[in-house]
Amino acid sequence: MGRVVVEVMPKPEILDPQGKAVNGALPRLGFTGISQVRQGKRFEITVDGEVTDEVLADIRRAAETLLSNPVIEDVVKVEAEPAAVSA
Amino acid sequence: MGRVVVEVMPKPEILDPQGKAVNGALPRLGFTGISQVRQGKRFEITVDGEVTDEVLADIRRAAETLLSNPVIEDVVKVEAEPAAVSA
Incomplete structure (x- = not known):
């Protein structure tokens, strides 16, 4: 059994309200x-x-096609990963 | 300016309805x-x-503390990344 990691990010020109919310919360919690x-x-x-x-x-x-919306997102990584140790 | 990538995954014992939905959709779209x-x-x-x-x-x-909920999620990566090329 193998494992593949896929990573998807919003395109740079697309607003990212979730990221913006995190960015706004960080200084309030003391992270500058x-x-x-x-x-x-x-x-995974x-x-x-x-x-x-x-x-x-x-x-x-x-x-x-399925994991990202190509209009607003980029697939930044599709990579095989060593399988997790499992019993 | 540097960049750090943080990755967060649901803990293995936690149900992941989003992942399950994707998993259910894949065969219907011909991915087996x-x-x-x-x-x-x-x-990022x-x-x-x-x-x-x-x-x-x-x-x-x-x-x-902020980017993950430690009750149900694991931080799987915190890593510096070469900064993106910018004009």
């Missing part, structure tokens, strides 16, 4: 020196077999 | 061989100065 926060999504996808190039290409296609 | 999807969050935090160890420690503290 931060100029911008952008919030996106991270998916467990696949049945090995993570082959074909599987990665499939997941990239899924990332660009 | 995927056994699990977990959805978490990715933050731009800091005013250099990313020092102190800044990283500060952001780790923010990640564990």
